[in-house]
Amino acid sequence: MPINPANFLSFLARHYRAVEDLCRQRARFTSDDEIAAFLQPYLETADTNPARLISQMKEVGVLVPGTEDWSPPGFLARFLDELQNRHTLASPQVIQGWIAKLTDLVSRLEKTLAPATVGLEGLELDFVHYLLDEIDQTFRAISDTVHGNCDRIASEVAAYRTIEDAQHLRHRLSRLVSLHDDFLEPVIRIIDITGDFQAVTERIAMACAKLTALAEPDEAPIGEEARRVQQEIVWLRRAVIQRAEESKRELGPLCEAAARESRIAIGVNRALEAIRQGQRERLSLERFLPVLEDTDRTLLVDASIARYLRVATQFHDQPPPELPAEGPAKLASYWTVRTMLCELDQIDEVEDLLNWLMEHCQGATADQALNLLLAIAEHRPDRAIHAVARQNYQIKHICVDASRWRWELSHGKS
Amino acid sequence: MENPKPPLPPEALPGQLADVFHDLRLGKHLCRDDGVLYRDIEQNEATYRLLLKQLGYELVSHGKGFYYLQGTSSLSSQRLESLTVFVLLLFQDLEDRKFENRERMWEKTLLSQVFSMGELPHFATAEKRKMMSAVGVTQDTLAKKVLRVLASLGMLELMPQNQFRFRAPIYRFVDLCLQYASDEWAKQGLAEATAAAAVAETSAQSEDVPADDEEENV
Numbered sequence: 050m051p052i053n054p055a056n057f058l059s060f061l062a063r064h065y066r067a068v069e070d071l072c073r074q075r076a077r078f079t080s081d082d083e084i085a086a087f088l089q090p091y092l093e094t095a096d097t098n099p100a101r102l103i104s105q106m107k108e109v110g111v112l113v114p115g116t117e118d119w120s121p122p123g124f125l126a127r128f129l130d131e132l133q134n135r136h137t138l139a140s141p142q143v144i145q146g147w148i149a150k151l152t153d154l155v156s157r158l159e160k161t162l163a164p165a166t167v168g169l170e171g172l173e174l175d176f177v178h179y180l181l182d183e184i185d186q187t188f189r190a191i192s193d194t195v196h197g198n199c200d201r202i203a204s205e206v207a208a209y210r211t212i213e214d215a216q217h218l219r220h221r222l223s224r225l226v227s228l229h230d231d232f233l234e235p236v237i238r239i240i241d242i243t244g245d246f247q248a249v250t251e252r253i254a255m256a257c258a259k260l261t262a263l264a265e266p267d268e269a270p271i272g273e274e275a276r277r278v279q280q281e282i283v284w285l286r287r288a289v290i291q292r293a294e295e296s297k298r299e300l301g302p303l304c305e306a307a308a309r310e311s312r313i314a315i316g317v318n319r320a321l322e323a324i325r326q327g328q329r330e331r332l333s334l335e336r337f338l339p340v341l342e343d344t345d346r347t348l349l350v351d352a353s354i355a356r357y358l359r360v361a362t363q364f365h366d367q368p369p370p371e372l373p374a375e376g377p378a379k380l381a382s383y384w385t386v387r388t389m390l391c392e393l394d395q396i397d398e399v400e401d402l403l404n405w406l407m408e409h410c411q412g413a414t415a416d417q418a419l420n421l422l423l424a425i426a427e428h429r430p431d432r433a434i435h436a437v438a439r440q441n442y443q444i445k446h447i448c449v450d451a452s453r454w455r456w457e458l459s460h461g462k463s
Numbered sequence: 464m465e466n467p468k469p470p471l472p473p474e475a476l477p478g479q480l481a482d483v484f485h486d487l488r489l490g491k492h493l494c495r496d497d498g499v500l501y502r503d504i505e506q507n508e509a510t511y512r513l514l515l516k517q518l519g520y521e522l523v524s525h526g527k528g529f530y531y532l533q534g535t536s537s538l539s540s541q542r543l544e545s546l547t548v549f550v551l552l553l554f555q556d557l558e559d560r561k562f563e564n565r566e567r568m569w570e571k572t573l574l575s576q577v578f579s580m581g582e583l584p585h586f587a588t589a590e591k592r593k594m595m596s597a598v599g600v601t602q603d604t605l606a607k608k609v610l611r612v613l614a615s616l617g618m619l620e621l622m623p624q625n626q627f628r629f630r631a632p633i634y635r636f637v638d639l640c641l642q643y644a645s646d647e648w649a650k651q652g653l654a655e656a657t658a659a660a661a662v663a664e665t666s667a668q669s670e671d672v673p674a675d676d677e678e679e680n681v
Contacts, residue, residue, distance in 0.1 A: 209567075218562040306568045313570065314558045316640030317551050319649070324548060324594060331652055334543040337642050338635060340616060341490045341520070341532045 052110040060109045067091035072126040077118045139194040141235035199296040229304040386424040399456035415444040431459040479503035487532040492617035492632030494529035527634040545598040549609045550636045556584040580625040
């Protein structure tokens with residue numbers, strides 16, 4: 050039957066002590082009587098019905114059947130372990146509180162010991178004993194707490210390294226970073242050689258040393274106790290600092306890498322967002338990422354020198370000839386049959402085609418004029434009419450004896 | 464009058480000077496992977512620094528183990544944009560997928576990871592395609608416009624079968640990202656945005672206020 054999570058957690062909340070002991074003792078029960086006997090110390094009122102409670106435990110799944118017995122499910126013990134680990138991680142403020150307590154205790158011890166100069170006469174030894182005992186207990190509490198915190202941090206790191214679910218990893222990594230920043234670093238600052246812890250333990254050591262010296266002549270037991278506290282302080286202080294540093298070495302690189310990658314990711318996202326918003330100029334790449342690019346990079350290579358030398362060999366010591374001030378003469382245009390025919394087509398009659406051509410084509414040679422005449426005659430046999438009479442034509446310095454050709458309207462066109 | 468420094472005798476010049484100078488002037492970053500060239504700079508760093516300074520360059524030694532030159536002329540922002548967008552999108556993808564690998568961190572493995580061009584994230588989504596397209600890079604031109612340029616700058620090594628891996632100088636882009644993550648950069652952006660908003664507001668107000676002749680007409 051599936052477990053209802055809400056009922057399960059509600060039952061845990063109401064019967065936490067019993068369930069916790071159940072898990073811690075890894076209890077197994079072969080009968081309801083055994084379960085009832087186990088639960089007896091936890092029954093809050095006399096009228097609580099053990100049978101009903103046992104029935105509820107079975108219903109919600111706090112007790113599950115094995116082959117021959119009932120026991121809490123395995124996950125429940127792990128769940129409670131995890132829960133306790135998280136809840137009992139002492140904050141730096143707790144340790145600071147204990148250091149304040151140590152400071153108060155050592156102040157009282159110093160004040161008590163102040164009048165004594167030679168022996169233990171006049172000292173309230175019971176009170177001194179009480180103070181030493183309190184100091185010892187508090188010191189052990191600090192040591193245990195730091196060790197506990199460090200153990201939990203180590204187990205968190207180990208768990209992080211074995212988790213394979215990517216979604217949980219991100220959460221666990223942020224928790225590790227939080228452990229590092231909120232617990233480990235402040236604790237190290239407190240117990241460090243420059244911190245309050247060192248200062249107060251120095252005072253305790255000095256007070257104990259004085260007490261030992263005062264008790265020495267009488268060989269009083271309080272002297273032995275003070276010496277023991279003094280030695281313990283030195284040893285525990287070293288152990289505490291060492292353990293915290295170990296944890297830092299374990300957790301530090303992970304957190305530093307995470308923090309650095311997180312910074313890089315922030316930069317990446319900011320830059321990409323700027324690009325998305327069309328603000329590429331904000332990236333200032335030329336400023337933040339200058340990459341050399343020499344535009345004259347080939348100046349010194351052989352090819353460049355060879356090219357220069359080729360140009361140099363073409364140097365002439367004579368200046369180029371000067372251009373005349375007047376512009377060049379107009380280029381003679383060429384006459385074509387087509388242009389001549391276009392013009393002639395606009396004219397009804399021309400008495401002498403060769404004369405007409407020589408007038409229109411100023412500068413034309415005899416050959417050119419006669420070739421044009423021939424082409425016109427061939428292209429327009431209907432309009433270029435050959436006359437029988439011949440005559441002399443003076444074309445430049447040549448006299449040409451030729452028949453006369455007329456340009457007439459074609460018979461069909463009139 | 465200050466005496467000019469005597470020139471270095473030829474035997475005092477570093478052995479790989481010509482090749483080193485040639486590569487550095489092309490914008491290439493020389494790292495340990497470049498073997499003899501890198502070692503020559505490392506062993507004669509002071510000489511190189513002096514020689515290059517006389518030519519108007521600054522030899523930069525990066526903490527991640529590479530050298531590059533800085534001078535008066537540098538690649539334009541436009542040419543750097545396509546490289547930057549490519550690298551930033553890749554970094555973003557590495558950060559997103561870092562918990563999938565055994566190390567659970569990507570920067571540590573940045574130089575050892577081999578990337579296959581066919582598996583790059585740059586063209587996997589419309590948004591990324593759009594960004595790449597905005598800097599003129601498509602899937603077909605990626606190798607030519609980005610990868611070969613980065614390779615020529617010594618930031619990555621092209622490998623057979625369309626693969627590549629980053630070289631130490633890619634850390635210049637990591638530095639760039641850290642620069643963008645800084646408060647100064649964010650403040651600068653905020654100041655620019657505020658100034659732009661103020662300009663926009665002023666121009667809007669001036670549009671709202673009728674001109675003198677308009678008032679007369681009213």
